[in-house]
Amino acid sequence: MADDNSEYSSAEESGDDDFIYENPVPERRRLDQSSPLHGYQQDLANFALLLFKQSLHSRSASGLQDIRFSHQGVSELPCPFYLGNPAKHHACLKTKLGRIIDLKRHLWASHRRPYDCPVCNTVFGTAADCNAHIRRRACVKAKRIPLETLSEEQLDRLSIPNGENQETEEQWASIWRIVFPMVEPPELRYDEKMREVVALRQFWSQEGGRVAQRFLQEKGITSGETCRDFKALRDSAMDIMLDALAQSDGAHASRTP
Numbered sequence: 010m011a012d013d014n015s016e017y018s019s020a021e022e023s024g025d026d027d028f029i030y031e032n033p034v035p036e037r038r039r040l041d042q043s044s045p046l047h048g049y050q051q052d053l054a055n056f057a058l059l060l061f062k063q064s065l066h067s068r069s070a071s072g073l074q075d076i077r078f079s080h081q082g083v084s085e086l087p088c089p090f091y092l093g094n095p096a097k098h099h100a101c102l103k104t105k106l107g108r109i110i111d112l113k114r115h116l117w118a119s120h121r122r123p124y125d126c127p128v129c130n131t132v133f134g135t136a137a138d139c140n141a142h143i144r145r146r147a148c149v150k151a152k153r154i155p156l157e158t159l160s161e162e163q164l165d166r167l168s169i170p171n172g173e174n175q176e177t178e179e180q181w182a183s184i185w186r187i188v189f190p191m192v193e194p195p196e197l198r199y200d201e202k203m204r205e206v207v208a209l210r211q212f213w214s215q216e217g218g219r220v221a222q223r224f225l226q227e228k229g230i231t232s233g234e235t236c237r238d239f240k241a242l243r244d245s246a247m248d249i250m251l252d253a254l255a256q257s258d259g260a261h262a263s264r265t266p
Contacts, residue, residue, distance in 0.1 A: 054249035102255040122158035
């Protein structure tokens with residue numbers, strides 16, 4: 010499977026971390042409802058998950074324990090919010106964070122503080138709309154809801170390029186200290202659920218094409234009907250599988266206060 014982040018490589022190599030705030034990750038193309046494959050997304054996901062779980066049984070005796078961060082092998086980075094509270098932030102597992110710039114882009118897209126009214130907690134899409142609402146002073150005071158989000162000051166600090174000679178683990182620890190300044194960064198590690206998600210991504214990258222072709226053949230669908238939407242079907246099935254894995258067994262201990 011092609012690297013969806015390849016178009017961002019030049020920005021990362023130049024050290025221009027502000028790029029992540031100006032150019033959010035483009036959404037993948039979704040299957041149109043008129044596509045002959047549209048109704049098969051859930052069925053393919055169920056079929057593939059069954060094969061994936063069967064593949065886990067054939068792994069070495071160490072099972073998923075051999076999946077860990079390494080520069081030569083697996084290089085996915087855990088989101089600090091997920092490690093801090095896996096039950097609350099399991100959705101972070103759905104995004105592949107293969108590089109530091111991917112992690113920063115994810116933090117901006119998924120964890121920045123919303124434009125919300127400090128009086129009534131109403132959330133707005135833009136700062137201008139929020140400020141206009143506040144200036145009207147027409148809302149009713151509500152109990153302030155504490156949010157686990159990143160402030161503008163934290164986002165500004167995250168936009169500063171990391172040291173060129175820093176190892177990935179050091180850069181990740183620096184990001185953790187910005188996100189959770191009162192908590193010492195843990196070891197860059199994967200919990201059981203993240204290892205399972207990483208294994209699923211590996212499985213789908215290596216076997217997804219063959220699995221999808223086999224599924225469609227069993228359904229009697231020819232390649233002529235699937236050529237244009239084949240990748241979109243695979244991507245949609247992957248999203249469904251990630252949802253299922255990320256949401257299962259979500260009760261984990263939290264590291265953050």
